Amino acid sequence: MSSSRFAKTPKPPYYAVIFTNQSTNVDNDEYSQTADRMVELAQTMPGFLGVESTRDNDGLGITVSYWQDEASIANWKANGEHIQARQKGNQKWYEHYELRVAKIERAYDGPR
Amino acid sequence: MSSSRFAKTPKPPYYAVIFTNQSTNVDNDEYSQTADRMVELAQTMPGFLGVESTRDNDGLGITVSYWQDEASIANWKANGEHIQARQKGNQKWYEHYELRVAKIERAYDGPR
Numbered sequence: 001m002s003s004s005r006f007a008k009t010p011k012p013p014y015y016a017v018i019f020t021n022q023s024t025n026v027d028n029d030e031y032s033q034t035a036d037r038m039v040e041l042a043q044t045m046p047g048f049l050g051v052e053s054t055r056d057n058d059g060l061g062i063t064v065s066y067w068q069d070e071a072s073i074a075n076w077k078a079n080g081e082h083i084q085a086r087q088k089g090n091q092k093w094y095e096h097y098e099l100r101v102a103k104i105e106r107a108y109d110g111p112r
Numbered sequence: 113m114s115s116s117r118f119a120k121t122p123k124p125p126y127y128a129v130i131f132t133n134q135s136t137n138v139d140n141d142e143y144s145q146t147a148d149r150m151v152e153l154a155q156t157m158p159g160f161l162g163v164e165s166t167r168d169n170d171g172l173g174i175t176v177s178y179w180q181d182e183a184s185i186a187n188w189k190a191n192g193e194h195i196q197a198r199q200k201g202n203q204k205w206y207e208h209y210e211l212r213v214a215k216i217e218r219a220y221d222g223p224r
Contacts, residue, residue, distance in 0.1 A: 053174075060164075
């Protein structure tokens with residue numbers, strides 16, 4: 001059963017950060033260690049609800065993290081270790097990215 | 113340049129449908145033909161803004177489609193060919209999925 005890769009989110013409303021990114025494939029080992037560490041760290045943050053993440057063989061990744069409210073997202077953005085990781089991402093790991101902050105209004109699961 | 117896999121979205125607010133799914137790997141050829149057709153069809157729908165989609169080797173996919181407003185999403189959901197495709201998805205293509213509808217409130221791109 002692969003449901004552990006799905007976030008167990010509460011009833012809406014809550015927030016999502018949708019991060020679509022194209023990897024440069026530079027320093028992949030350091031990148032993947034840092035990505036794992038960021039998930040570990042995010043889990044300790046107040047208001048963190050879960051994360052879903054995948055990447056294809058061409059290096060296009062989508063990571064969606066879920067948060068209780070805007071304040072939780074702001075607090076995570078201000079975390080020092082997260083700031084350092086984002087700097088490396090900007091400098092070398094990402095060819096391009098789009099980051100969107102959204103309010104989840106409704107949700108359902110399936111198959112149904 | 114891989115930016116063609118990123119949606120060219122307008123300034124927020126607009127809407128997103130976040131579809132996280134685990135493939136069964138059943139009838140993959142028919143699935144991928146149908147998925148391509150759904151993107152082609154969505155592009156003809158009023159209010160469609162773009163789509164970003166990726167899937168890893170373990171079959172975990174995330175597809176985010178972007179829409180002008182809730183009415184555009186409702187109209188797309190009511191499309192007959194889309195309804196038929198969703199039925200097949202429920203019957204055989206997806207082991208599990210989570211679908212979330214969200215209002216994009218802010219966005220930026222990078223690297224910066």
